[in-house]
Amino acid sequence: MDAMPELGVNLDAGPWKRNLLVCVFGSFTTIVAMTLLLPFLPLYVEQLGVTDHAAIVQWSGIAYGATFFSAALTAPLWGQLGDRYGRKLMLIRASLGMAVAMSLIGMAHNVWELVGLRLLAGLLGGYASGSMILVAAQTPKVRSGWALGVLSSGIMAGNVVGPLIGGALPPLIGLRATFLLAGAVIFITFLGTSFLIHEEKRPPQAKSRKSRGAWALIPDKRPILAMLATGVLLMIANMSIEPIITVYVAQLVEPPRLTFFAGLAMSAGALGSILSSSQLGKLADRVGHWTIIIICLAVSAALLIPQAFVDSGWQLIVLRLLMGLALGGLLPCIASVIRHNVPEAIAGGILGYSVSAQYCGQVIGPLAGGFVGGHIGMRAVFLGTCVLMAAGAIGNFIVEKGR
Structure with missing residues (x-):
């Protein structure tokens, strides 16, 4: 039993370890999905009708950065909504949104749709950052550093594995099918988040605080x-x-x-x-x-x-x-x-x-x-x-x- 009686804290109490496991898996899969297109993005841009070499490079950079741009703008908003309506709800939104956006990217008809869908992925996503918030809030404070470290390892691993998968899958199943497969995997994350994560209820006054006075x-x-x-x-x-x-x-x-x-x-x-x-x-x-x-x-x-x-x-x-x-x-x-x-x-x-x-x-x-x-x-x-x-x-x- 992992307990700390001298602090009056039972570290095995509550579902925080299961929450951590689901969040690590979900963060890993969504980060992989965001980064797997790095090795073949120029090829996909060319497949969507861009032929000039300089234009291919330019559109590839715009498409890749679009997700992180919209994610940076919306991260505080999702954090505030999570404070008011629940962090688990934000993870459900992010995983379902990413599953849909990644699948749609595989169906893009032109480069404008690609950029728009990448913006949508950043707008609807934020699973990794939402996981950081939920784990930080739900884990006992005396174990928060370890739990957040484990989650950070999962996020970093996604950044490493994503380009590797992106280099290996397209020759086997095709460019568009790679996005569809990524969307399917993230949908599994959506199911795990919906049914396995348990967010402890907060006091009523904590839910009613207005974020504008944060x-x-x-x-x-x-x-x-x-x-x-x-x-x-x-x-x-x-x-x-x-x-x-x-x-x-x-x-x-x-x-x-x-x-x-x-x-x-x-x-x-x-x-x-x-x-x-x-x-x-x-x-x-x-x-x-x-x-x-x-x-x-x-x-x-x-x-x-x-x-x-x-x-x-x-x-x-x-x-x-x-x-x-x-x-x-x-x-x-x-x-x-x-x-x-x-x-x-x-x-x-x-x-x-x-x-x-x-x-x-x-x-x-x-x-x-x-x-x-x-x-x-x-x-x-x-x-x-x-x-x-x-x-x-x-x-x-x-x-x-x-x-």
Whole structure:
């Protein structure tokens, strides 16, 4: 029996473990569905009637980014609605919406329909972020870091597995059938969410709070602002090297092995986060979430310096893996700190803002990395990101000590 009598908490009480299992599966499948089209998106755009090479590249970028753009805009809204009407209801909406949207993408007739349906997928989706909110709210606080770490591992795994599946399935079943299969799998997530997740009832007054006064209900806003900034930094650290990684690796390895080493360098960080998220979350439950956040940011900053001066592809891969291990503790700890510092009635809305901040980092990271790498130099991308992570560590330390 996993119990903590000294705290007066029975950790096996309630359905939170079953909820976590369903949320991990659902987040994994929906993230796979959102990312599996990466390897064949240009081929699908061409199949929809776009013939010019430059136009294919342009429309592919628009179609891929459309989902994340609409998801960033709607994440706070879904979080607030979850606070008022139930987080499980938001997961049911997201899984059914994603199942329908992914199936319709496989039936698109032109590129405009593709972009519109990708926007719809982001608008109706948000299962992973909704899962983060439900797990944060329903898990006992003394285990929230571990549970959110497990969920983060599932989300990261979806980001790794999605492109792999997208590269393997189309030659076997076709491009359109790949989307239909993804929709069918997400429909299984919809069924599991509907019948297996149990959301504990909240007090009546928690349901009636108005979301428009959410910020006024937070006694100390500094921790929340710090977590929003940390979410942006997390994604900048992950994404800033995306535009330059292939060119940077080309300076370290011979052309026949270029794509192999570039792919490993891109996936090494995600792999490290998958391995460390649950363990760092569990450690944070014991030593404090702020402590883990500060250490993770500081270690990440330190690891960025040697990445700017590597002289072999394997050195870069190992350093990216180690950096992923460090960054893996941030996502669960950000959610845990927010949960511990806001009233239950508005937790979903504030966590929704946190998700939007992370999406902003996904946009800012590649743009900034490409600009700095092109105008200043590729080493400056690593060193500039290092300065940002170090500033984040110092800022979080100051906020934590000043509370």
